[in-house]
Amino acid sequence: MKTQNSTGNKPKLNLNKNNKSNTLRSIIFTLFSILFLAYCFNLFNSNNLKMKEVPLSDVIARANDEHGNIKRITVSGNELEITLKDKDVPTETSRKDSSGTLYEQGLVNHCSDKSGDDLKKCQEKYPTINYVEPINYTELIINILTIAVPIAIAIFLFSRLLGQAQSINKENMGFGRARAKLYGPDKKRVLFSDVAGNEAAKQDLSEIVDFLKNPKKYEKLGAKIPRGVLLAGDPGTGKTLMARAVAGEANVPFFSISGSEFAEMFVGVGASRVRDLFSKAKKNAPSIIFIDEIDAVAHKRDARGGAGREDEQTLNQILVEMDGFDNESGVIVIAATNRVDMLDKALLRPGRFDRHVDVTLPERKDRLEILKVHFKNKPTAKNVDLDALAAKTAGSSGADLANIANESAITAAREGHKEITGADVTEAFERVAIGPERKSKVMNENERKITAYHEAGHAVVGHVLPDSDPVHKITIIPRGHTGGVTWFIPPEDRSYKNIYELKDVLARAMGGRIAEKIIFGTDNITTGAASDLQHVAELSKEMITREGMGDKTRNLVFPSEDTGYYTISTGKPYSEKTAELIDEEIAQFTNEAAKRAELVLQANRKILDRVAEALLEKESLEEEDLKDIFDGATLPERAKLHE
Numbered sequence: 001m002k003t004q005n006s007t008g009n010k011p012k013l014n015l016n017k018n019n020k021s022n023t024l025r026s027i028i029f030t031l032f033s034i035l036f037l038a039y040c041f042n043l044f045n046s047n048n049l050k051m052k053e054v055p056l057s058d059v060i061a062r063a064n065d066e067h068g069n070i071k072r073i074t075v076s077g078n079e080l081e082i083t084l085k086d087k088d089v090p091t092e093t094s095r096k097d098s099s100g101t102l103y104e105q106g107l108v109n110h111c112s113d114k115s116g117d118d119l120k121k122c123q124e125k126y127p128t129i130n131y132v133e134p135i136n137y138t139e140l141i142i143n144i145l146t147i148a149v150p151i152a153i154a155i156f157l158f159s160r161l162l163g164q165a166q167s168i169n170k171e172n173m174g175f176g177r178a179r180a181k182l183y184g185p186d187k188k189r190v191l192f193s194d195v196a197g198n199e200a201a202k203q204d205l206s207e208i209v210d211f212l213k214n215p216k217k218y219e220k221l222g223a224k225i226p227r228g229v230l231l232a233g234d235p236g237t238g239k240t241l242m243a244r245a246v247a248g249e250a251n252v253p254f255f256s257i258s259g260s261e262f263a264e265m266f267v268g269v270g271a272s273r274v275r276d277l278f279s280k281a282k283k284n285a286p287s288i289i290f291i292d293e294i295d296a297v298a299h300k301r302d303a304r305g306g307a308g309r310e311d312e313q314t315l316n317q318i319l320v321e322m323d324g325f326d327n328e329s330g331v332i333v334i335a336a337t338n339r340v341d342m343l344d345k346a347l348l349r350p351g352r353f354d355r356h357v358d359v360t361l362p363e364r365k366d367r368l369e370i371l372k373v374h375f376k377n378k379p380t381a382k383n384v385d386l387d388a389l390a391a392k393t394a395g396s397s398g399a400d401l402a403n404i405a406n407e408s409a410i411t412a413a414r415e416g417h418k419e420i421t422g423a424d425v426t427e428a429f430e431r432v433a434i435g436p437e438r439k440s441k442v443m444n445e446n447e448r449k450i451t452a453y454h455e456a457g458h459a460v461v462g463h464v465l466p467d468s469d470p471v472h473k474i475t476i477i478p479r480g481h482t483g484g485v486t487w488f489i490p491p492e493d494r495s496y497k498n499i500y501e502l503k504d505v506l507a508r509a510m511g512g513r514i515a516e517k518i519i520f521g522t523d524n525i526t527t528g529a530a531s532d533l534q535h536v537a538e539l540s541k542e543m544i545t546r547e548g549m550g551d552k553t554r555n556l557v558f559p560s561e562d563t564g565y566y567t568i569s570t571g572k573p574y575s576e577k578t579a580e581l582i583d584e585e586i587a588q589f590t591n592e593a594a595k596r597a598e599l600v601l602q603a604n605r606k607i608l609d610r611v612a613e614a615l616l617e618k619e620s621l622e623e624e625d626l627k628d629i630f631d632g633a634t635l636p637e638r639a640k641l642h643e
Contacts, residue, residue: 051081051090051091051092051093052091052092052093053092053093053094053095054082054092054093054094055094056080056094056095056096056097056105057106058094059073059080059082059092059094059107060102060105060106060107063107063108063126063127063129064106064107064108064110064126066125066126067125068126068127069084069085069086070082070083070084070085070127071083071084071085071087071127071128072127072128072129072130073107073127073128073129073130074090074130074132075096075102075129075130075131075132076131076132076133076134077134078095078096078097078098079093079095079134080093080094080095080096081093082094082127102129107129109129110122110125110126111123111126111128112129189248189251190241190244190245190247190248191245191248191249192205192206192245192249194241194245194248194373195238195241195242195245196362196366196369196370196372196373196398197238197362197363197365197366197367197369197370197398198237198238198242198359198360198362198366200358201231201242201357201358201359201360202242202245204355204357205229205242205245205246205357206249207225208225208226208229208246208250208332209246209249209250211225211332212250212252212286212288212330212332213250215286215330225332226332226353226354226355227322227332227333227351227352227353227354228322228332228333228334228335228352228353228354228355229332229333229334229335229353229355229356229357230294230334230335230336230337230340230343230348230353230355230356230357231243231334231335231336231337231357231359232336232337232338232340232356232357232358232359233336233338233358233359233360233361234338234361234397235338235397235399236397236398236399236400237359237360237361237362237397237398237399238359238397238398238399239292239336239359240256240290240292240336241398242359243256243288243290243334243336244256244290246288246334247288247290250286250288252286252287252288253281253284253287253288254287254288254290255277255280255281255284255287255288255289255290256290256292257277257289257290257291257292258291258292258293258296259291259292259293259294259295259296259297259298260293260296260297261273262274262296262297262314270297270313270314270317271313271314271316271317273314274314274317274318274321275317275321277289278321278331281331282331285330285331286330286331287330287331287332288331288332288333288334289331289332289333289334290333290334290335290336291333291334291335291336292335292336293336293337294335294336294337294343294347295337295338295339295342295343297314297315297318298315298318298335298342298343298344298347299315299342299343299344300342300343300344300345315344315346315347318347319346319347319352322351322352323351323352333353335353340356361395361396361397362396362397362398362401363493364390364391364394364492364493365390367390367393367396367401368386368387368390370398370401370402371386371389371390371401371404371405372386374401374402374404374405374406375405375408375420378405378408378409378420379418379419379420380419380420381419381420381421381422383421383422384420384421384422384425385422389404389425389429392429392472392489393429394489394490394492394493394494395490400432403432404425404428404429404432405428407427407428407431407432408420408424408425408427408428409424410428411424411427411428411431412424430473430479433487434479434480434485434487435479435480435481435482435485436479436480437477437478437479438477438478438479438480441478443478443483447483448476448616449612449616450516450520450526450528451476451483451484451528451615452476452484452611452612452613452615452616453515453516453519453520453608453612454483454484454512454513454515454516454526454528454529455474455475455476455484455485455486455512455615456474456515456608456611456612456615457511457512457513457514457515457516457597457601457608458474458486458508458509458511458512458515458532459471459474459486459511459611459626460511460515460600460601460604460607460608460611460630460633461507461508461510461511461514461596461597461600461601462486462488462504462508462511463626463630463633464600464604464633464634464635464639465504465507465508465596465600465635465639466504466635466640467498467500467501467503467504467641468488468501468504468505468507468508469488469489469490469491470488470489470491470623471486471487471488471623471626472487472488472489472622472623473485473486473487473620473621473622473623474486474487474611474615474620474621474626475615475619475620475621476615476616476619476620477619477620482531483528486512488508499543499549500641500642502539502543502549503589503592503593503596503641504641505539506536506539506540506589506590506592506593507593507594507596507597507600507639508597509532509535509536509539509593510532510536510590510593510594510596510597511597511600511601512528512529512532513525513529513532513533513594514594514597514598514601515601515608516528516529517598518598518601518602518605518608519608536589536590536593537586537590540585540586540589540590541582541586543589544582544585544586544589545557545558545582546558550582550585551585551588552581552584552585553578553581553582553585558573558574558578558582559573596639599636599638599639600635600636600639602636603634603635603636603639604633604634607629607630607632607633610629611626611629611630614629
């Protein structure tokens with residue numbers, strides 16, 4: 001339950017698939033080649049010589065004849081190859097009976113016991129008989145494969161490891177390269193006309209555009225264009241779009257990179273990427289370098305500590321590169337941040353980021369223009385009132401408005417509408433502002449009653465207090481992470497809030513808890529007020545420490561704990577005694593808010609009951625529904641802060 005105010009890398013390893021495929025194909029081809037050669041060898045030995053086959057008896061007869069024509073007989077198993085005396089290669093073949101030896105079948109080796117000259121004389125008459133081991137081609141192929149397959153696997157694995165090593169090396173070599181996105185003339189240009197609102201920022205940046213287009217006009221007068229421009233503003237206000245518009249208007253290359261992309265676990269990588277980025281920009285001059293979220297690498301060095309830190313080296317390199325610009329370099333650095341207070345002072349001095357441009361939240365007329373841009377290409381019904389929507393979205397950024405337009409289209413598609421209706425826009429607006437309805441969450445009657453009185457308490461207190469924003473809607477339908485919502489919307493844009501307005505915010509935030517106390521008793525208060533109490537504590541601290549609105553610490557402000565200012569004793573930007581005083585002030589603001597809320601609810605008990613009963617019946621009440629219910633509400637004298 002809450003009140004709702006409408007306010008404003010490990011490098012990835014990429015292996016080359018083509019190389020892997022080529023390696024695998026080579027290995028398969030090699031294996032099949034070996035098998036094919038073995039087959040051809042076997043075929044050649046078996047068939048291709050076309051040797052004459054003769055009976056074994058004929059071979060034995062000629063071999064035993066001293067005038068026979070056989071020079072050599074080669075025996076391999078049961079196979080015989082016969083070489084004639086006038087030949088150098090076998091021309092005949094025969095086959096013996098496997099049941100016995102050649103000696104048993106009648107072949108006599110006449111020269112077996114001869115040697116020297118006797119052997120020579122014997123071989124002139126009788127053939128030489130040689131016995132060789134038979135070739136088992138099946139076994140040969142198996143042996144070849146036994147050797148070839150492991151070798152092929154080893155080659156394959158080695159190739160993969162080599163490819164991985166090469167990829168890692170390429171990645172490592174690429175660590176120091178800037179990963180900036182380049183938007184050049186071939187990309188879609190963004191112009192100032194595409195950026196609604198922030199006319200003051202456009203005016204400041206138009207000088208940068210004019211310099212990039214006509215640098216000699218300024219050089220003749222001795223003017224030096226700012227080397228760096230810092231865009232400061234809340235998230236979603238269009239800082240990146242504004243920077244792209246500068247590049248688009250000047251029609252120059254635009255190098256975009258996030259500050260976090262400079263960060264790496266390896267020391268020196270960020271600095272290397274900075275050098276590479278600035279080198280590319282100089283080669284493409286005139287050009288623009290855009291560093292988004294520069295606070296990621298440009299923290300105050302006294303706040304982060306640690307000499308030699310990676311982010312400190314990166315920051316130093318940015319400073320060096322910007323100092324190295326001359327007037328004719330044609331390179332301008334634009335950076336964006338929503339935490340100017342976190343940036344190092346050396347970055348903000350003249351000669352670096354010497355021009356600061358505030359990109360503010362859009363005003364009502366600007367919001368209307370932004371909404372027209374985002375609804376331009378969407379079919380929209382006549383009952384869609386963009387002006388009324390612009391009025392209700394005070395404090396919304398351009399990104400918020402774009403989200404509302406997109407959610408409207410999604411809602412219309414979900415409901416089966418051919419065009420976006422007013423109901424679709426309202427649902428989208430509420431979905432973005434206070435979260436989607438969770439109708440699936442079932443509450444029992446007791447929980448519904450507690451929620452109804454809780455939200456009624458917020459509404460009644462907010463309606464009665466004179467400096468509170470008006471109630472826009474109350475619902476006990478769970479939305480987002482809450483059980484119910486009471487929604488307040490300011491009637492107009494305001495740049496400032498006074499102490500009375502803020503104290504009314506505190507009181508209405510306490511209205512839910514106090515309503516539970518009045519209706520159900522002190523011992524029956526629930527956890528439904530947890531977010532309200534947190535909001536009260538945070539806003540009270542903000543009022544005291546940042547806005548100087550404390551009673552005992554009036555006009556005293558203290559730096560936030562993340563700006564780098566710490567005391568030795570407490571580790572906080574203020575002393576222990578001051579911390580105790582701040583705690584007392586927060587407690588005083590909270591107690592005062594609770595007391596005012598109780599005074600209002602006790603004085604308007606009947607109206608509290610009427611609101612709760614209406615919520616139990618209808619579950620949601622719009623601003624129009626509440627006019628009659630709130631009739632007769634009064635402000636107790638003791639709850640007033642001023643006349």
